[in-house]
Amino acid sequence: MAYLFNTPDEIAAMLDAIGADSIDELFSQIPDRLQLDGPLDLPGGLSEPALEAHLRQLAAANSGTAARICLMGGGVYDHFIPAAVDEIASRGEFYTAYTPYQAEASQGSLQAFFEFQTLICQLTGMDISNASLYEAGTAVSEAVFMAMRVTRRHGRVVVLGSLHPEYQQVLETYLDNLECQLEIVATPNGFADVSIVSEALDDTTCCLVIQHPNFFGGLEDVAPLCQAAHDAGSLAVVCFDPLSLGLLKSPADCGADIAVAEGQALGIPAQYGGPFLGLLTCRKEFVRQMPGRLIGQTTDREGRDCYVLNLQAREQHIRREKATSNICTNQGLLALRATVYLALLGREGLNEVSQLCCRKAHYAAQRLAELPGIELMFDRPFFKEFTIRCRDGAKSVIDRAAAAGFDLGPTLARFPRLTASLGDAAAQETLLVAVTEQRTREEIDGLVDALATEPAKLSSQP
Amino acid sequence: MDPATLLFSTSHEWLHLDGDQATIGITDFAVEHLTDLVFVDLPEPGRALAAGEIFGEVESVKAVSDLYAPVTGEVTEINTALPDDLDALSEDPFGRGWMIRMTVSDATAAESLLNEIAYRTHCNAAGH
Amino acid sequence: MRNSLATELLFALSRPGRRAARFPDCDVPLQPLDELVPSQHLATADREKRPTLPELTEADVIRHFHNLSTLNMSVDTHFYPLGSCTMKYNPKRHERLAGLPGLVDLHPYQRINDQQGMLALLYDLQKMLAEISGLPAVSLQPAAGAQGEFAALLVASAWFRSRGESRSRVLFPSSAHGTNPASAAIAGFECLQLKEGTDGLVDLAELEQHLDENTAVFMITNPNTLGLFEQQIEEITEKVHAVGGLVYIDGANMNAIMGITRPGDFGGDMMHFNVHKTFTGPHGAGGPGAGPIAVREELSEFLPGPIVTSNLDDDGNPHFQLEDPPRSIGRVRSHFGNVGILVRGYCYLRTLGPDGVRDVARHAVLNANYLKSLICDLLPVPHGQHCMHEFVASAARLKEERDISAMDIAKRLLDFGFHAPTVYFPLVVPEAMMIEPTETESKRTMDAFAETIRTIAAEDPGFLHEAPHQTPVSRPDDVQAARHPVLSWTPEDGS
């Protein structure tokens, strides 16, 4: 009986105090015919060593970033995670605490989240940040809902086709039962044409959603796009890469009204896609339309500075069906990881990591494009990720790279939305390559050498 | 304003009618029950309101209340000082704490509003 | 013993020129950056306009956060009987196992053959949750309970649409958690809240009166937020089904009934689990969670994807794939789900086995009833003879007789080293204190907790109104916080 406390003597004493003859009696409120008459069909319990052996076996059947050199992208990146991040996030006082509703018992979490909000504002230049959402796809959706409330326009939302296809799908699901129409502006050249986007915006459009760097890795003309949104009386929602901001213009400088992001790059491991960290920031004047928790600074009975959950009247536990969002449990521990990560990085560290990613990605792109049969798919400036087109097919290149100890991808053929817009043949030949600060010149050269070898000479990988 | 000259809704708005000019606010009872108010959201002047329509909201730390238009008409003026002087709502709800002025186009709904005595009775009967 | 220097804000600790993270020198050609990226995209060279993150050493950062952590109460350090939250012990083996290479560092776009171990785990978890719920089809996508509710409501509306029906209303009892109406609203439904009966259970007459051909879903938490099992659950589900509606079971309180009874068996059509409650995913100071949903067979083709499926390869070994159900509502998030939490839930269920699962519920209910028996003379529990995994006591009498409120008791408990129960929820009980000890607490702890409540009840009310007295801060000014929100540090109002 794992983790239970009560000894037989104690059980007897407790039942006695309750005035019940048996534990079964306590379940008498559940009608007999609804009670299971046998054990559930679940696998038998395991001891800790047996469980560990089992999990090790399962883990060994996967290939993580420790197994091969990772140049994979698509919104999840192999950035370095300093040991201090794991150290702090594994403090029981943080990770086994609840949401900080009881301020006096939660000043540690509350102050850390206040620092998180501040760091995210410093990073983005935006006025306010909430204390986290689930991940980027829902952050985009929440931003769109927020834009509807701010602009009181519920007619349509315009989204660039270069937004991560999974974020597009999430938004489509979130809009499922609502009157708001989702208009996707195709980006066949790998980036948006401002004049085409302008035409798609009208006086019922609540916002324009831009990802920058976009899903293909390319840089968008964010400032003119934001201007186009504003000209139509719409808001500009920018989905950014937090680790690009040591180099690229901030969302605030580009004119974003709401800026969202996937925060995975900030000290969070890949974990097969989650838990990650949705960031959402905006202009001051929209504060009461924001989704999610907000931590505020105030003073206590004795005038000491302290922190509380603030403006809770927006949230589901008070405003119920009129709440700005249904989110309750958020991604607190991941926000803590990001806080520690950014505190360690500091202003110089941020600049360095941005520059390293950018330089190494350009080196890798240039070297890969020298290979016969491989070319850059789009002629567009990029930051740390780019799209390549391979005559032998994306899958064959990914397999050959893997055989040589490198992971690339995903291939664009993985995303039905992209096969529809690029054409199946093109999608089958294209894949993403992302290069983080972790990759060395030697690794990049090794990848290029491996792909330069005739495919036929390599044993094929299933 | 003297509460005895006002009309009241069961959702705790008060209405002062002078010809087709209306002034609207919320009652001392409502303010007390919401406890410390932290925010008030009022409409833009020019907005057309139908009787029963939500025209704004008041927020305390732990609760939010919608504000309902007691009559039909157009908002002509709002109390712009109020958001920065929320204490006016507790100190002088029928005076300094007024919220909006309207030009009334249809006052029919006012006929079902309560006078002060009936309103106070209603509040007591509601048991809180 | 407090190190108040170290807990100053990071921004006050910052000193220009300090560094923690350092990266290797750049080993690729150092081309000028504006040759790589056109200058219109680059942050202005003017440093002042660059992000101004603080500058700290690693030791600064470690000391800061270690000291901050000591300002928290947590399950690892304190009894945390927060009702509705299931603050049970979080086994340490889960942390190690979820951190194994191959699990923690697995990229979601890895080739399918390179993720077979992960898929096997998730496949088995789907099966286990189906068995525990009595509902055969499971999606692990939702990131938390609230998202599970939202996803399931969209499944319901897609199902109605597929049958040519359009039903617009979701009903729930007034004691429902705030996420129920909030989820219904964003899923495009109108909400109708029902009054409970005086016994704290769903009032069948009230329910019947509001059920009609426009009823899409009735959402019910069972056991409910008063810690009571809705005994007439079969009549309830029959009535909802009779008008063609669906029943959603909010599974936040599964800790009381897993292995004893199943939502699918008592008429539920859809439900969510809170893996971070029932299956002990640590709460992480607010998250992450995981909110998988389980539904009846006929709803399965609408579930959000991807779902893990299995078939046999040529050698007769299982081979796992990711599939979207044929008429899926689509994704509710990017990637598979909050997998790190799902892995912990899997570890927990594999540790417990079928008997362990049932024992958890039995001991959770035993503990709650025991603690209730210790304090119900002082803090009466208005509803029910026995409770399930939690109970809602009322401080109304103490408030009237001695001017001691639920809030006073909650705050003063902190001084004695106990986390406060949930207070003022649900609203149907005046001066409510919602207490959930969970199965991972000892009799001795509960005895001490009850004793402390007695001590507090005898204290001077004036002293209690100012409690807590031993905590780092006491009674923060929420009104000031909300009237003049300060949501980030800025150099002007900082040091």
Ligand SMILES: Cc1ncc(COP(=O)(O)O)c(C=O)c1O
């Ligand atoms: C009864 C009930 N329903 C739903 C939820 C929402 O779940 P989550 O916080 O995981 O979104 C909770 C938890 O807070 C709850 O207690």
